[in-house]
Amino acid sequence: MARLLPKRDAVIIGLGWTGAILAQQLTEAGLNVVAIERGPWRDTASDFNIAYIQDELRYGIRKELFLQPAVEAMTMRNNAAQTALPMRDYGSFLPGHGVGGAGVHWNGASWRFWDGDLQIRSQLTRRYGAKKLTGLQLQDWGVTWNELEHSFDQFEYLCGISGKAGNLKGQIQAGGNPFESPRSRGYPTPPMKMSYAPSLFARTVTELGFHPFPTPSANLSTAYVNPLGVALGQCTYCGFCERFGCGNYSKASAQTTILPVLMRKPNFEARTECEVLKINLTPDGKHARSVTYLDAQGVEYEQPGDMVLLCAYGLMNVRMMLLSRIGQPYDPVSGKGVVGRNYCYQTSAAARLFFDGKNFNPFIGAGALGQTMDDFNGDAFDHSHLDFVGGAQINCIITGGRPIGSRPTPPGTPRWGAKWKAETAKNYQNSMGFASQGSSYPVRENYLDLDPTYTDRHGRPLLRMTFDFPDNDIAMSHYVSDRMETIAKSFNAKSWAVSRLKKGWDAVPYQSTHNTGGAVMGADPGTSAVNKYLQSWDVPNVFVIGASAFGHNGGRNPTGTVGALAYWAAEAIATKYIKSPGALVPA
Amino acid sequence: MHTDARSLSRRRLLASVAAVPILAATADFFSASGRSISGQVPWSPFAGAPPRPVNPLGWYFFTPGEAAAVEAIVDRLIPADHLTPGGKDCGCAVFIDRQLAGSFGQANSLYTKAPFAVGLPIQGYQGDLTPAGRYRLGLRALADYTHGAYKKDFVQLSPAEQDAVLNGLDTGKIVLKLKPGFSTREFFELVLQNTMEGFFADPLYGGNRGMASWKMLGFPGARYDYRDHIDKHNVRYPRDPVSIYGEA
Numbered sequence: 001m002a003r004l005l006p007k008r009d010a011v012i013i014g015l016g017w018t019g020a021i022l023a024q025q026l027t028e029a030g031l032n033v034v035a036i037e038r039g040p041w042r043d044t045a046s047d048f049n050i051a052y053i054q055d056e057l058r059y060g061i062r063k064e065l066f067l068q069p070a071v072e073a074m075t076m077r078n079n080a081a082q083t084a085l086p087m088r089d090y091g092s093f094l095p096g097h098g099v100g101g102a103g104v105h106w107n108g109a110s111w112r113f114w115d116g117d118l119q120i121r122s123q124l125t126r127r128y129g130a131k132k133l134t135g136l137q138l139q140d141w142g143v144t145w146n147e148l149e150h151s152f153d154q155f156e157y158l159c160g161i162s163g164k165a166g167n168l169k170g171q172i173q174a175g176g177n178p179f180e181s182p183r184s185r186g187y188p189t190p191p192m193k194m195s196y197a198p199s200l201f202a203r204t205v206t207e208l209g210f211h212p213f214p215t216p217s218a219n220l221s222t223a224y225v226n227p228l229g230v231a232l233g234q235c236t237y238c239g240f241c242e243r244f245g246c247g248n249y250s251k252a253s254a255q256t257t258i259l260p261v262l263m264r265k266p267n268f269e270a271r272t273e274c275e276v277l278k279i280n281l282t283p284d285g286k287h288a289r290s291v292t293y294l295d296a297q298g299v300e301y302e303q304p305g306d307m308v309l310l311c312a313y314g315l316m317n318v319r320m321m322l323l324s325r326i327g328q329p330y331d332p333v334s335g336k337g338v339v340g341r342n343y344c345y346q347t348s349a350a351a352r353l354f355f356d357g358k359n360f361n362p363f364i365g366a367g368a369l370g371q372t373m374d375d376f377n378g379d380a381f382d383h384s385h386l387d388f389v390g391g392a393q394i395n396c397i398i399t400g401g402r403p404i405g406s407r408p409t410p411p412g413t414p415r416w417g418a419k420w421k422a423e424t425a426k427n428y429q430n431s432m433g434f435a436s437q438g439s440s441y442p443v444r445e446n447y448l449d450l451d452p453t454y455t456d457r458h459g460r461p462l463l464r465m466t467f468d469f470p471d472n473d474i475a476m477s478h479y480v481s482d483r484m485e486t487i488a489k490s491f492n493a494k495s496w497a498v499s500r501l502k503k504g505w506d507a508v509p510y511q512s513t514h515n516t517g518g519a520v521m522g523a524d525p526g527t528s529a530v531n532k533y534l535q536s537w538d539v540p541n542v543f544v545i546g547a548s549a550f551g552h553n554g555g556r557n558p559t560g561t562v563g564a565l566a567y568w569a570a571e572a573i574a575t576k577y578i579k580s581p582g583a584l585v586p587a
Numbered sequence: 588m589h590t591d592a593r594s595l596s597r598r599r600l601l602a603s604v605a606a607v608p609i610l611a612a613t614a615d616f617f618s619a620s621g622r623s624i625s626g627q628v629p630w631s632p633f634a635g636a637p638p639r640p641v642n643p644l645g646w647y648f649f650t651p652g653e654a655a656a657v658e659a660i661v662d663r664l665i666p667a668d669h670l671t672p673g674g675k676d677c678g679c680a681v682f683i684d685r686q687l688a689g690s691f692g693q694a695n696s697l698y699t700k701a702p703f704a705v706g707l708p709i710q711g712y713q714g715d716l717t718p719a720g721r722y723r724l725g726l727r728a729l730a731d732y733t734h735g736a737y738k739k740d741f742v743q744l745s746p747a748e749q750d751a752v753l754n755g756l757d758t759g760k761i762v763l764k765l766k767p768g769f770s771t772r773e774f775f776e777l778v779l780q781n782t783m784e785g786f787f788a789d790p791l792y793g794g795n796r797g798m799a800s801w802k803m804l805g806f807p808g809a810r811y812d813y814r815d816h817i818d819k820h821n822v823r824y825p826r827d828p829v830s831i832y833g834e835a
């Protein structure tokens with residue numbers, strides 16, 4: 001029997017990026033909030049200790065800060081004809097664990113999606129006709145740019161993002177991204193200093209007529225005090241950033257932006273090392289009563305709440321909804337149902353260049369240190385005569401030259417022995433790369449559901465991921481790889497190689513922790529699991545916050561938009577829902 | 588790998604947490620497990636979990652025969668030359684031994700529940716053996732193979748013969764008698780990956796002795812501040828590497 005706890009105004013599942021934002025905003029609004037987090041408490045001084053955080057084996061390779069598959073794994077397959085098997089180790093993506101979630105060890109590339117993403121079906125249909133989108137389940141997000149702009153701004157000012165505006169209230173700014181949607185003000189801090197490789201990249205692509213700009217970064221160029229009064233330090237370009245916590249308080253995360261304020265509030269409580277198993281509904285299935293969770297010793301508790309905010313990371317949000325029977329599960333055969341629908345990923349390729357006589361000093365880096373060009377992203381270029389929609393940003397980001405993981409050698413080099421060693425030694429300082437990060441558009445066959453065979457340590461079904469790169473996205477990626485060939489050639493390097501994405505998503509090599517969709521937001525309950533405020537259509541006192549709400553994935557990292565949606569939902573709860581609980585949008 | 592240090596520090600942390608009235612509001616509901624944190628930012632001095640350097644003497648996991656084979660393998664994967672000492676003298680075999688004796692070797696963090704099915708390459712390793720178990724079986728199968736082909740242990744082969752065997756494993760020309768769900772290729776990849784980890788990791792784990800690989804690359808190691816060099820483009824970084832425990 002679960003031990004019944006006193007009721008709270010709001011119960012938050014997961015104290016990562018979105019959980020911390022929701023907790024901060026709702027405690028400000030006067031609610032009594034408890035956040036239940038599966039992983040441990042983590043703070044900078046103890047857990048990202050500057051004396052030993054720069055340990056590639058421990059954090060980068062053995063992945064100490066991440067979710068361990070022993071705690072929760074997922075199964076995967078490329079298509080319904082295959083049998084899904086568990087990812088016995090996480091590879092392609094690495095979910096977070098513990099206070100701060102994946103925000104602890106993210107890179108910090110902090111993007112806004114574009115106006116055109118939110119209205120993707122209407123805009124592409126208007127420009128190219130509906131036929132162009134055949135086979136793609138693209139849909140509008142039910143929210144507009146003007147509604148969301150303020151929330152993007154809030155997240156950027158919370159973090160202190162370092163960048164250069166490209167479009168201030170419609171005025172294009174030299175040196176910024178001319179393709180971005182209009183922003184109400186500039187970034188809170190100036191761009192980071194650039195190391196050699198991104199500078200060379202910017203020069204080279206400018207000569208080709210493209211528009212590079214500093215990647216907006218949550219690794220701060222300068223010390224910054226955010227609107228909550230929390231101070232962040234200047235990034236030291238230490239090169240142990242993604243997969244690591246920052247020992248310098250320089251990377252925006254829940255730890256460095258919110259927790260010092262949130263934790264001191266009397267109307268907030270965090271419970272760590274407690275795993276939520278289920279959201280319990282009233283018998284009619286229309287109202288969430290409580291959540292059931294286990295503490296580290298396996299003692300079961302029931303925590304009642306007036307509302308439940310699912311902030312457990314997009315994929316885990318979807319699994320929790322399926323386990324708790326919130327919303328109709330998606331069926332890829334009929335195309336009906338919404339939970340698990342429109343799962344998308346990221347479509348990427350890489351270029352590697354080899355020179356003689358250079359000192360790129362690849363170890364001087366940061367998670368989001370670099371230059372980006374968006375000339376071939378989204379709908380920034382004309383697709384009338386192309387056989388795909390979507391696009392990719394091209395990034396030259398130097399995250400660090402940690403040598404277990406990063407030892408480039410020219411194609412054809414043996415992987416061991418004397419020749420391997422000589423080439424490794426020669427090319428470490430002489431190589432640089434850049435990469436595309438492309439959109440991922442929804443198709444009927446890509447989806448999430450519960451696995452029929454494999455279970456977690458508590459005997460509950462694992463999430464099953466059925467995903468492959470759709471033909472549209474492969475065509476897009478190849479088009480961008482062709483452009484990358486042209487760019488690579490212009491460097492006059494000794495040799496270079498550009499990869500080309502193949503069918504058959506592979507769960508083993510790391511690609512990106514940018515899993516989107518599965519509990520999509522929208523205006524139509526027939527094709528979305530949550531309304532424009534991220535409120536469940538079926539259980540209105542449940543809000544589902546995260547990239548699970550994305551109708552598709554754009555050619556950029558998700559968290560700037562995830563953070564914006566978190567603020568957007570929090571505002572709706574604080575200004576509308578609390579006053580009159582119930583559905584904020586009639587179904 | 589760090590479980591011990593971690594639980595030690597957690598015990599310390601819990602002890603120190605108990606000393607301050609941090610559990611106040613909901614103390615009734617929480618004994619030792621799960622933490623309730625409210626009203627302050629919990630932090631206690633010395634709560635970190637620094638890594639423990641390995642003791643380089645002896646073998647914790649390998650039998651003497653296995654150790655000899657692994658020393659010979661890492662010495663061919665990373666041969667001694669003017670750039671660095673060989674894999675053996677760099678401590679790669681000691682590194683692998685300590686990894687296999689610890690949580691990595693036991694697959695503590697991995698999903699190890701049945702059923703075990705033979706999967707597709709895109710689904711990654713699907714066997715039921717832990718990394719330690721894979722070494723044990725793989726090294727025995729390698730010994731069987733070299734005895735069949737050369738009537739010798741791997742370590743007794745000439746360097747050229749050793750290279751030929753390793754090449755055969757790498758390219759799939761040699762197939763060892765392993766078990767379903769664990770291919771020769773997977774065995775070779777595991778050994779190659781762990782050898783490179785040992786060669787390039789911080790020396791505290793037993794490999795990369797004298798920071799040999801970092802010196803070879805010009806990688807400054809555990810340094811944490813490059814603000815003085817970020818805009819010195821195409822200029823060699825002037826300082827030598829340091830390791831976490833300050834070895835120079």
Ligand SMILES: Cc1cc2nc3c(=O)[nH]c(=O)nc-3n(C[C@H](O)[C@H](O)[C@H](O)COP(=O)(O)OP(=O)(O)OC[C@H]3O[C@@H](n4cnc5c(N)ncnc54)[C@H](O)[C@@H]3O)c2cc1C
Pocket residue numbers: 013014015016017018019036037038039094095096097098099100101102103104105106107108109110111242243274275276277311312313314316367368513514545546547557558559560562
């Ligand atoms: C290596 C890496 C690099 C990245 N780089 C970038 C980048 O450069 N730019 C970018 O935009 N994004 C990046 N991301 C993604 C980014 O980290 C996530 O988008 C972001 O953290 C998502 O926030 P969230 O609140 O949805 O999830 P999280 O921050 O992961 O928080 C979810 C929390 O819920 C907890 N939880 C899950 N299940 C339960 C349960 N059942 N009970 C209790 N608690 C639970 C988890 O432990 C976790 O703490 C990166 C991610 C990784 C791993």
Ligand code: SF4
Pocket residue numbers: 218219220234235236237238239240241242244245246247248249250251365366367
């Ligand atoms: S690169 Fe900068 S932001 Fe990233 S961990 Fe190092 S100091 Fe922190």
